[in-house]
Amino acid sequence: MDTLILLLFVFVLAAFLGFELIQKVPSQLHTPLMSGSNAISGITVVGAIIACGVAEGEFGKWLGFFSIILATINVVGGYVVTDRMLGMFKKKGR
């Protein structure tokens, strides 16, 4: 139970932080912001690694394996595509 309370604490504070972090975003950054944060949501890959890495439970392990693939596509694809977009923005600008 202590752990749960601690984690809820973390969650609530992160929620407030998330609301504060982004307030006024210029519209040209809407897409990169979305695809960049989309890449972060692939953080599930950490859970997938743990599920896949354990020795027990054949079926669960395979679920973890597919989860790793999907989450890594999300992570790598998301970061690369965001970088490509921002690269185009940056060429001129200043």
Place this chain on the structure above:
Amino acid sequence: MDLKSYIDLAYIVSSILFIFGIKMLGNAATARKGNLLSAVGMFVAMVVTVFYKEVVDYQMILAGVAIGAVIGWIWAMRVQMTGMPELVALFNGFGGLASVLVGWAEFEFGKSTDPVTQTAIYLAILIGGVTFTGSFVAYLKLAGKMSGRPTLFPAQKAVNAILFLALLVLGVVYVMQGPAWALYAIIVLSLALGVLGVLPIGGGDMPVIIAFLNSFSGLAGAAAGFVILNKVLIVAGCLVGTSGIILTIIMCKAMNRTFGNVLFGGFGAAGGAIGKAVEGEMKGISVEDAFYALEAAQNVVFVPGYGMAVAQAQHAVKELGALLEKNGAEVRFAIHPVAGRMPGHMNVLLAEADVPYEQLCEMDAVNPTMGQVDVAIVIGANDVVNPAAGDDPSSPIYGMPIINVHEARTVFALKRGKGSGFSGLENALFFRENCRMIYGDAKETITGLVAQFKG
């Protein structure tokens, strides 16, 4: 300190990198560096996770990461900027499905018998499942593999409500008693809810729904974090979830609608539109005559919309802009926040075509100067320039902020045919005295104008 504490410390480092990453993504000067920082944070989190003592099978992990990385990298490098909305939707859906699988895997391991973990598994599967199929339907709509119009059927809302209630009941059953059948039913129904939830949402509302699903995929990750009691999942997932909600709110405001209205409105369905009948007639103009007007213009504003993306006209538009500037005109691009099919869609396309950054203007910056504009060129935009939003209270889009091109001296509207826009509304702009229609493919029209300038 034991190994686990070191891993947790590394997770704190990751979290800090994510926070700075998101913060810096909100600012043009630092965005690229921010993206890189958050990628480093992700790398750290993935590497240290392998050191958990429960984690023993490195080969399978490496294989999974390698496969995913190659697929993700190839897709991301090969995508055209016009295909960006559907790719973002697809990636987002994969993240959601990954969370479903993590929750399901924990269930299969059978260690999760307390109500708290079971609640977390339930939420990870529910949110992740809706994110997955919802994003996938959005992907199909954006990629043109299915109609972008809202798909409606009788008793749709009732079906969705029953589905939602069933998911609630199943959730209670699963959390209290933990039977496998309840979990499997939850998986199936969550996936169904995602499909049925996004089907009635039309193309023009996609910016809102994409931003929302993005937020949801973060929350699914946070729920998965509660399943495996992992803090970095909770922090990162929650950050994405809440910052995504901010973007969703920005999009809703840009359409003057509530989120509930977007979700349940079925906006733009055939026959759903009302509003005053527009009097007058649309007047066409030839490319040659349009050229003479443009040649004399001192102040030109382009207003791009989804039609520009469909016609892939952004490069031709850029060329025309450069020629106009050489001709001595001030050239700007006025971008409505919800123009296109995802937040910032037009900016991405115009940046790809090398349109100078300083020429891209936000709606609020352009509107006060509209009176001085000689020619406003509307390229495949419709509802975002409809003056009925300002002066016709019976119009469904009344109150939506628009780009006031009707205040310009002359408006050229490039349009494929005489049909109405996404919302199914007649556009009052096209009947105005100062508006001339140029029918045909936007790219051909613009290329024609460019040829006139050169010739």
